[in-house]
Amino acid sequence: MTTSPSLEDVLEDVLPDIADRAGAIDRSDADPIDDLRVLAHRLDLFDPSATSVATAVRVIESVARASLTVGFVAWAQRMAAEYLALAPASPRTATRLADVVAVRRRGVTAMAAGQRQAVGLEKAPVTATPDGAGGYRLSGTVAWASNVAADSVVVLAANLPGGGTRVLAVDAADLTVRAAPDLLGLNATASGSLLIDDVAVPADAVVSTDLQAFAATVRPRFLLLQTAFCSGVTGAALDAAIPQLAGTGAVYAGDHEDLAARYDDLRDRLHGYAADSTPGTVAVRDLIALRLESTTLATASTRLGLALDGGRGYATASATNRRFREASFLPVQSPSEAQLRWELARAEAVAR
Incomplete structure (x- = not known):
């Protein structure tokens, strides 16, 4: 009798x-x-029906120890599958879901603007105009998205002209992709901006008709999986x-x-959360604080x-330098450190 290998x-x-392959x-x-x-x-990492969030956190955390770039795109692929599964x-x-799960197509989580809108910041700059036949004509921009290729499935938020919201899945082939300039790190994440010019989207491309409710559902796992790669x-x-x-x-031992010690505490909370x-089980305020702390720890630890490492760490080919450059992106990764601090301050003010 053979047994399946453990995780x-x-x-x-x-x-x-x-x-x-990290270098x-x-x-x-x-x-x-x-x-x-x-x-x-x-590992069936990208199948939400087969692999729990808790297991996905363990895997992405482990992968990011070897390469933050791979951990980062693994998070993007998993989140695209999470969206499509809903x-x-x-x-x-x-x-589309089967293709993303099997990585026959890349999955793009272009939801940064939608999540900002859902927490009370500016509206997502994409408009979905009903076409009279159940579908939409989509126009606007996505300032930043990763894991983008011609065959990608892109999930994004849009606003209706007369009010209301939609979360939609579209094909990257129908969009104009502007590749990002050379970056300090994470250049292999296939990042860039998306331009959307009167793109026809059929009715069955709708993932959700309620951005607020959708964001509330996905945000706990979104933040947890981001914390995992941090x-x-x-x-x-x-x-x-x-x-x-x-x-x-030895002067750095303290x-x-x-x-x-802070890292051990963070990991205990991460895996416990x-x-x-399930949405509502852990307070969103605690998840925001966890994600913020993970960014701070990643930048401080790679800087240490x-x-x-001295001169060896200054060489761009070194693993120390690679980790430092990759981690320097985390404070601006959406939700940015500024947004997380803003949300946390607002949540704490409400709790008083």
Whole structure:
């Protein structure tokens, strides 16, 4: 009688390959889509019906220890699948979901503007005008999206001219993609902006007719999975720093000890919250605080690694430098550090 390999066994098998490819991916000499296909085949990572949020958090955290770029696009792929899994049943949606789950197509979570609108900030700059036949004509812009390719499925929010909202799934092939300029890190995440010019969208492309309710449903898992890749790169940086805490590096021992204690607390909360990821189980305020703390820890830990590694860490080919550059994106990753601080302050004011 044979038994299926455990999650730990599969991760032990696939993570060394991701780590070995991390440098090439950082240089854009390799495509993380290949790693996503392995994660889909070996772990069903992108199937919300097969792999729980708690397990997805563990996997993405582990992957991000090896390569934040791969952890980041894994989060994007999983979230696109989460969105499509909530859409009304239709043959088109079923095909799109199956393709994203199996990574036959890339999944794009272009929901940053929609989530900002849902929390009370500015409206998403995309308009969906009813076409009189149940579908819509879509126009506007998405300032930033990742995992974008010609075959991508893009999930985004739009506003109706007369009021009301829609969450829609569209094909990237129908949009104009402007690739991002060279970035400090994460260049292999296939990021850029999307221009939408009077694109026809059929009725069965509607994922939700209520942005507010949809955002409330997906946001806990969205924040948890983002925290997972922040946690992964933090753990990698702190582990890599340990051998450097001797000689002159001993002056950083207290800083490392403080960051490690905060990291252990963060991971306890992350995995505890992930086990209770049903909306309403964990206060959104706690999830926002967790995500904010994960960003702070990732940037501080990778910065410490750079200080300890000295001249070697200044070389862009080093893992220390790669982690530092990749983590520097996290404060501006939506929801940005500024938005998270704004939301947390508002939540705390309401709680008083």
